[in-house]
Amino acid sequence: MSKCEQCIVREFSSLKALNKEELVKLAECKTSRLVKKGEVIFEEGENVNGIFCVKDGVCKLTKLSQNGKDHIVKLVTKGELLGQRSMISEEPVNLSAVALEDMQVCFIPKSEIMGFFDKNNQFSMNVMRTICGDLKEADSQMVNMAQKTVKERLAETLLYLQDTFGKNEDDSLKIQLSRDELASMIGTATESCIRLLSDFNKLGLIELKGKKIILKDIPKLKKMS
Amino acid sequence: MSKCEQCIVREFSSLKALNKEELVKLAECKTSRLVKKGEVIFEEGENVNGIFCVKDGVCKLTKLSQNGKDHIVKLVTKGELLGQRSMISEEPVNLSAVALEDMQVCFIPKSEIMGFFDKNNQFSMNVMRTICGDLKEADSQMVNMAQKTVKERLAETLLYLQDTFGKNEDDSLKIQLSRDELASMIGTATESCIRLLSDFNKLGLIELKGKKIILKDIPKLKKMS
DNA sequence: GTATTTATATGACATATATCATATTTTAAG
DNA sequence: CTTAAAATATGATATATGTCATATAAATAC
Numbered sequence: 001m002s003k004c005e006q007c008i009v010r011e012f013s014s015l016k017a018l019n020k021e022e023l024v025k026l027a028e029c030k031t032s033r034l035v036k037k038g039e040v041i042f043e044e045g046e047n048v049n050g051i052f053c054v055k056d057g058v059c060k061l062t063k064l065s066q067n068g069k070d071h072i073v074k075l076v077t078k079g080e081l082l083g084q085r086s087m088i089s090e091e092p093v094n095l096s097a098v099a100l101e102d103m104q105v106c107f108i109p110k111s112e113i114m115g116f117f118d119k120n121n122q123f124s125m126n127v128m129r130t131i132c133g134d135l136k137e138a139d140s141q142m143v144n145m146a147q148k149t150v151k152e153r154l155a156e157t158l159l160y161l162q163d164t165f166g167k168n169e170d171d172s173l174k175i176q177l178s179r180d181e182l183a184s185m186i187g188t189a190t191e192s193c194i195r196l197l198s199d200f201n202k203l204g205l206i207e208l209k210g211k212k213i214i215l216k217d218i219p220k221l222k223k224m225s
Numbered sequence: 226m227s228k229c230e231q232c233i234v235r236e237f238s239s240l241k242a243l244n245k246e247e248l249v250k251l252a253e254c255k256t257s258r259l260v261k262k263g264e265v266i267f268e269e270g271e272n273v274n275g276i277f278c279v280k281d282g283v284c285k286l287t288k289l290s291q292n293g294k295d296h297i298v299k300l301v302t303k304g305e306l307l308g309q310r311s312m313i314s315e316e317p318v319n320l321s322a323v324a325l326e327d328m329q330v331c332f333i334p335k336s337e338i339m340g341f342f343d344k345n346n347q348f349s350m351n352v353m354r355t356i357c358g359d360l361k362e363a364d365s366q367m368v369n370m371a372q373k374t375v376k377e378r379l380a381e382t383l384l385y386l387q388d389t390f391g392k393n394e395d396d397s398l399k400i401q402l403s404r405d406e407l408a409s410m411i412g413t414a415t416e417s418c419i420r421l422l423s424d425f426n427k428l429g430l431i432e433l434k435g436k437k438i439i440l441k442d443i444p445k446l447k448k449m450s
Numbered sequence: 451g452t453a454t455t456t457a458t459a460t461g462a463c464a465t466a467t468a469t470c471a472t473a474t475t476t477t478a479a480g
Numbered sequence: 481c482t483t484a485a486a487a488t489a490t491g492a493t494a495t496a497t498g499t500c501a502t503a504t505a506a507a508t509a510c
Contacts, residue, residue: 146412187371
């Protein structure tokens with residue numbers, strides 16, 4: 001069983017507040033798991049009873065809307081935690097988590113985490129700050145969905161994807177989303193998303209190489225987002 | 226200076242975890258304030274450095290979108306707290322708070338609250354749960370904005386307003402929002418909102434008496450939300 | 451009480467976006 | 481390699497929603 005001390009998750013998440021002793025306990029109770037691209041980590045409505053550490057890979061958090069379409073609420077990448085909200089609220093998860101790439105995740109049972117809350121104030125504050133950050137982001141996204149056009153949201157999302165996940169050697173977005181997923185992130189029909197990508201392509205804002213997307217005119221994309 | 230012990234906010238908010246001693250300290254450091262309808266409690270970008278207890282009245286939390294329109298993110302009513310996220314994140318507030326009715330609020334400086342976080346674990350957990358609830362709600366609203374039609378959002382919002390704030394003796398919604406505010410809650414143009422209200426009226430779903438709104442067919446409204 | 455401003459209402463029209471159909475390309479299966 | 485399935489692309493069209501104009505009603509100021 002690998003140690004948690006050097007783990008990337010510890011470096012970037014609320015867990016950075018844990019001391020050596022706590023990390024040893026963590027390493028003892030955690031279970032590791034490989035998740036293949038497309039595999040479900042947990043599903044809306046499930047009782048998860050713990051949190052996941054994302055050691056490697058990226059997943060999408062989705063919510064099923066009444067019209068039957070999935071909406072991507074957030075992407076979670078290596079170094080981050082999953083399932084904190086549900087654990088704290090003591091409720092089933094309100095979002096599904098599905099791997100966008102092969103992933104390495106660790107599961108930490110609730111009992112262990114709750115102990116940290118009691119004894120480690122810095123850890124509590126870290127978790128609180130993370131969730132506050134998520135809330136701020138969610139509020140902002142809500143307003144975007146309500147007030148921006150699909151075109152603006154597409155431009156914004158493309159920039160976000162490059163900023164957050166970077167690009168390959170050929171300058172294409174490192175994170176690989178299908179048109180369908182991109183559409184469900186910006187909240188539109190797949191065809192509309194594809195059509196707008198074509199438009200952006202013709203306008204020289206982006207370049208499409210198969211399903212790869214290369215951002216060509218970032219200033220213009222920023223201006224229109 | 227009034228005591229906090231019997232305050233409605235204490236009864237319903239995270240503050241219920243405070244003991245007698247803590248409540249006495251609270252009563253000593255708090256400042257009370259009357260806020261007139263339409264008055265601003267704080268504005269997006271401000272440093273608030275504490276939290277507000279809503280002792281009476283209702284306010285809207287709004288966010289200015291890039292197109293210059295305000296979007297109503299949430300309504301906050303008596304018994305609830307304001308400004309927790311910003312205080313925890315140690316950032317300026319990301320939303321503005323404006324009174325929808327005359328209000329009574331108390332301000333508690335950050336220093337005092339942070340002390341509770343250190344010493345009272347139950348209080349911390351309560352705050353965390355509140356924010357987790359807000360986050361869940363925000364995610365859900367985000368998906369609504371992205372996937373539902375304006376008509377569906379209007380129906381849903383009318384039901385929410387009646388559920389949350391109740392109705393007058395004449396069955397009209399107790400909370401009085403202008404058409405403009407209603408529109409900025411559902412995320413649409415004022416004219417579209419007015420038009421849909423007219424449609425709902427003609428269909429017998431609601432009744433319009435001046436600017437008062439009476440819900441007539443709740444099952445149908447539910448079905449279409 | 452009258453005038454002025456503001457909110458509500460409705461029509462006409464423009465535009466963004468969804469939907470349905472179908473072609474083409476890519477990926478997966480046998 | 482060949483075939484079937486899935487993803488991407490594009491056209492045609494319908495529909496929802498925004499915008500601008502204007503009318504009426506209500507609230508506020510004087």
